[in-house]
Structure formats: C-alpha cells, structure tokens
Amino acid sequence: MGSKYIADLIETSSGAHYSGFHLNGLDPRNSGIEQPTTSATGKLGKQPFVIGVAGGAASGKTTVCDMIIEQLHDQRVVLVNQDSFYHNLCEEEIKQVHDYNFDHPDAFDTEQLLHCMEKLMYGQAVDIPKYDFRSYKYNTSPTRRVNPSDVILLEGILVFHDPRVREMMNMKIFVDTDADVRLARRIRRDTVEKGRDIGQILDQYSKFVKPAFDDFILPTKKYADIIIPRGGDNHVAVDLIVQHIRTKLGQHDLCKIYPNLYVIQSTFQIRGMHTLVRDAQTTKHDFVFYADRLIRLVVEHGLGHLPFTEKQVITPTDSVYTGVDFCKRLCGVSVIRSGESMENALRACCKGIKIGKILIHREGDNGQQVHSKLLTFPVYLF
Template sequence: GFHMDCLEQRKAGMEQPTTSEDDLYKQPFVIGVAGGAASGKTAVCDMIIQQLHDQRVVLVNQDSFYHNLTEEELTRVQDYNFDHPEAFDTEQLLSVMDKLKRGQAVNIPKYDFKGYKSGVSPARRVNPADVIILEGILIFHDPRVRALMNMKIFVDTDADVRLARRIRRDTAEKARDIATVLDQYSKFVKPAFDDFILPTKKYADIIIPRGGDNHVAIDLIVQHIRTKLGQHDLCKIYPNLYVIQSTFQM
C-alpha cells in the first residue's frame, strides 16, 4: 500500500515526504510534473486531469510564482533569465502548498507573460482537493518542494521539438518575434536546461518520453493514482489498516 511504499523508500534510503506517516491518509496526493519548457508538461497534466474527472484535482503552475521584475529589469527584459531557479518565489509556492495540504483554500497569483507581470488580478481561487498536480520547469529543484510530492514525473521531449514548439507558441501567444525567441533560447533557456532542469531528472519516479503523445504512459500513471486514492479511502475508513499491511510485508 501507499504507507508500505514509504517504508520501502525509507529502507532504500530515498527521499522522504516531510509528512509524518500518521498524517499521510488525511493528505492530498501530490504529483510533480517537471521537464523543459514546451516539453508538453501542460498537455500531460490536462490528460491526467481529464482521465481523473471523477476526482477533485487541482493544478498549480510554477509560472504563477515568478518574481515581479524591477523597473530597471523591465527596461532590459531581454537580459533577464526566466529559466533560473531564482526567478521564482519558492517561499510563496511552499506557503500555498502548505495551505492546500492542510485543506485550506488559497489564492494563486496569475502571471502575464506578455507584460512580464506577476500577481495580475483577480488571483485564481483554488479549493483543497484529493489530488494536487504541481507543474513547472524547476519544480524538482528545491528539496523542500520535492519533499511535498508523492509522485514525480519528468516529461522528456527532444530539444529540437521543444524549440520548434516554443517558437510557434511564443510568436503566436506571447507576441514575440522569432529573433527574440531564438536569442533567449541560446542565451538562457538552453544553458539553464542543461545546468538546472536536466540534473533534476534523476529525482523522477517516472520519465515520459514524447509528453502528451504517450497515451500508454498517461494510462499507467492514472491507474496508479487511482490505486493510491483507493487506498487513501480505505485508510480513511480504517485508519489502522496500514499497520496490518506493513506487518505482512516485514
């Protein structure tokens, strides 16, 4: 069962959720989805959410926690590295996740990519849920954020595919020209992928090649989540069940 997995992880010396074992059955199931920009993270999350339609699922995007730029940074936005771990307000992300895990509703800031502005109002009101999906390029970078996750997925899409999608997306949706997109890619996006994003792939439980096109991977993940949620429900009815399960296994 879910609790047994935690014991097995502990034996194997792997990273632990920060929650105590006694609390686990009360808490939402947290899934982290990382991967390069335009790898298909959002597509994978949408498919998981669609297939879990009968569950309460919320999606939290790391993009919502971009720091606001100073006036000076705004005048030279082409020199700003949006792919560096320090571009994000991780303390705020941790505070939001903490509230959601404790069953409280939260306001999640909106981000405007065109205006490079965070905290655009109105904020998104998010209610507590059974499953929380946390999505973003650097969601596995901070060990405190990793520790919140019960399942970690890395979307692994070739760099040329990511660049091609990025050009299409940023020219169409963010009103940027191709030269700007290519400059940003070679100056910041590619080096940050190599230095900060790719090294976090080792923390993933599951690596999905090709992103949203990989229906088999998505089906397996959804099946696994359903199994875990089923055990969650059993644990709610029989809070001591995990003791029996662990005794059998030891």
C-alpha cells in the same frame, strides 16, 4: 511528508539573476501575493496525493497534466503551475528584460510556492494570481482560487530543483521530449501567446533556455519516479500513471495500519456492478447475479494471497513447465448469516472445499455478552 518543508525554511537568494551577474542595490521585490507569516495551523488530516511534473520548456508538461485530470474525472484534481510564482520585475529589470533569465531557479518565488502548497496540504484554499508576461508582473485581479483536493498536480520546469518542494511530492514525473520538438513548440507558443518575434525567441533560447535546461532542469531528471518520453503523445505511459494513481487513492488509510489488509483495485466493471446492486430498481434476480459476481472476485483475490509452492509438470508436448501448486487442506468458515452468501463462490473456486459454520449470538441489547456456537466444522474430518 510535510514536516521537513514546514519547519526551518531555507532562505533563498532574492537577487535578480541575469546572464552571469546579479543586480545589487535594487529595491526589494513585491510579489503582489500574500507573504507567508506563520505556518498553517490546525490538524493535518487526510493529505492530498501530490504529483510533480517537470521537464524542459514546451516539453508537454501541461498536456500530460490535462490528460491526467481528464482521466481522473471521478476525483478532485487541481493544477498548480510554477509559472504563477515568478518574481515581479522592477523597472530596472524590465528595461533589461531581454537579459533576464526566466529559466533560472532564482527567477521563481519558491518561498511563496511552498507557502501556497502548505496551505493546500492543510486543507485551506489559496488565491493564486496570474503572471503577465507582457508587463512581467502579477495580475492581482482576478486571482485563481485553488481549493483543497484529493490530487494536486504541481507543474513547472524546476519543480524538482528545490528539495523542500520535492519532499512534498508522492510521485515525480519527468516529461522527456526531444530538444528540436521543444524549440518548435516554443516558437509557435511565444509568437502567438506572448507576441514575440522569432529572432528574439531564438536569441533567448540560445542565451538562457538551453543552458538553463542543461545546468538546472536536466540534472533533476534523476529525481523522477517516472520518465515519459514524447510527453502527451505517449498515451500508454499516461494511462499507466493514471491507473497507479487510482490504486493509491483507492487504498483506505487502514492499509497503513494493518499490513495484512488488501484493497481490490476499483475498475469500471466493479463500479458498474456496485451501481446495479445499490439501485433500488434492480430486480432480485439481477441483484443475486451481480452480487455473486462481486463475491467471486473477492474470493479469487483472497486466494491469491495464500501460500503457494513451486511445482514442475510435464506438458502434453513433453516440455517442462515450472508453475505453482495450490494450498492443500483448505477449509472455509461461514459466519452465519451473511457469510452464507459467499459459500457458492468459494465452492466454485475451490473444488471439494469443506465449509463449516459459526453462529455468533448476542444476549441483550447492551452487546456485552456475546456467544459463539460451532455448528458444523467438517475440517475435523481431515
């Protein structure tokens, strides 16, 4: 991820797209944002988790993003809006603004969006101006500073349209909301925020918004990894997405190097116990109690990765239950001294398990000579 969109950026059309025709011979647009010159330099370190959120206008994309940000309160999360990357309109275009299609892919400065995202991927902060829908130009002051973060939410109606933008995403979410609901929200929003009258809103919807949704936005639904019906009202879907993001963020980079390394998903219960065992004010009794609980979770998680065999049993109601049989001939190896703290949890989970002990002894301070001694190993009794 990240290489395909950096090299050989495909040039897109800069002409103004109207209702079925292009205006030629106009002065080139000046977006008011720093134009890309060369690719970002420097080493690409830990890459952020990029989530694309697409859907029709007023479908609830921003609400979904806000809910994700609120629940990921322990992570650094930033929101990048595609609406910030509209082209500035020239005077001729402003005169015919009622015939301008803001829902067409050509209305967006995708090159600038790619440039800003590329900088964020390389750990560089970017300044994004706010687009003014009254003057149809960027407000160059004040700009919005977006800092590099663990999670980047890229939201917009057409963020799935360009393959170079899609290539940057780790997860793609499509917010699917009924057309009548979207229209009602759009009327309420545009009358309040943009000062438009209802007739103008409905005229624009029938001429541009609905056709653009059918032609450009809805077809990108096939690229989504997750589809959320009803948008921000679907709390269950958002909760599941947040849990998935937490799992991905909690996985150390070593998981990519060692395929047999597994990381237990962090929960508030686990974090609470970690807080207690790390607190200098925690009593010895409480430390031992919560440390044993954490160790047992590790043991149980590890046992789940051992091989199992299918087994059928007869239940007390004389029905057949198809389950699995635990591994036989298990043993534990305790590496003295720290390993001994895990013995009780292993015995509690594996009835009658044999546990041997290994002592690793180092001679000298240089650590060059290491000896291991087999103290006891009852597995030989099998």
